[in-house]
Amino acid sequence: MPYVNIKVTREGVTPEQKATLIHGVTDLLQRVLGKNPNTTFVVIDEVDLQDWGIGGLPVEQYRQGLTSQTS
């Protein structure tokens, strides 16, 4: 009876993509550990860009920094 939580930035993930993630993770747990899909929960959280930090910065500023470094 696994529980899986997937957190991604909120950037237009479609319901179809979410369904593919749910199916893929559930299938993986069944293949690798023999877990029953009927007691496998997958919960997806989309996180606003201003709420996700990396490198000490909100993600949008972090990406701008990467871009300006490489240019």
Next chain:
Amino acid sequence: MPYVNIKVTREGVTPEQKATLIHGVTDLLQRVLGKNPNTTFVVIDEVDLQDWGIGGLPVEQYRQGLTSQTS
């Protein structure tokens, strides 16, 4: 000082029902473990149906499958 997180699908849970959940869980922890309600946190997350998977499917499709199986 317990911390409790309750995740349910977003399907019209009312503020009164949330208050009942908060009270019930806090009371349970006080009765069973003697925990002080003033340092018991309860956080409720409502999760959109397309973000909750079970049986390898988003929950709405999963329920439709159950219905068609039994009919």
Next chain:
Amino acid sequence: MPYVNIKVTREGVTPEQKATLIHGVTDLLQRVLGKNPNTTFVVIDEVDLQDWGIGGLPVEQYRQGLTSQTS
């Protein structure tokens, strides 16, 4: 299909107390929201005292401070 996570300090919670918490939370969700117990997960985490902070201190030091304040 609720998912509930209960975090408490690791201070000798017995398997019987855990079973009572699991039953109590599941029953609460069934009574208040009509949730099916067979798709209600409850996960309990016991957290070492040195890993839980309140008032800016690990919990043991915090409690010692409360005791000395009131005495």
Next chain:
Amino acid sequence: MPYVNIKVTREGVTPEQKATLIHGVTDLLQRVLGKNPNTTFVVIDEVDLQDWGIGGLPVEQYRQGLTSQTS
């Protein structure tokens, strides 16, 4: 590669305050544990007042109780 999740009540936290939290936590982990900021994630969740319980009550009712006790 730390992962930090900060949950606060939704009460008008600004993007600037969030950026300060992200920077502060990342800096703390670098100073105390030598963690690389580029693999330090910080995720902030704002929680509606009706979804956060303390003292067995939703937070707004809890605060009203504190106010009336002290007056």
Next chain:
Amino acid sequence: MPYVNIKVTREGVTPEQKATLIHGVTDLLQRVLGKNPNTTFVVIDEVDLQDWGIGGLPVEQYRQGLTSQTS
């Protein structure tokens, strides 16, 4: 920069199986959402059987109930 948390019961999951889960989830997020593996975190939690509840019971008692029902 996704963050994925996988919780399973503690029942002898091997390091190789964990590595397969980590690779599989990371690969899935790259294929479905184009996420960079170098900023994809996967954290696996193994949960003791007495700490996982389903159907209002700790998981071992729940399984015993299923077995006796079907026999």
Next chain:
Amino acid sequence: MPYVNIKVTREGVTPEQKATLIHGVTDLLQRVLGKNPNTTFVVIDEVDLQDWGIGGLPVEQYRQGLTSQTS
């Protein structure tokens, strides 16, 4: 009443370092958002190296790959 969860790899974090993290995060939330330390919880999770994945690999293998790439 913030709740903060810090996850780091289990690599010899001392109780003193944990206390510094707890104090630092609590102080940050008080300075930036005016949060009361007495209702600020910090929970630290140490995660075994085989349970943390990045780049599609358990963290130890990931680090070995970085080392061999740069040499």
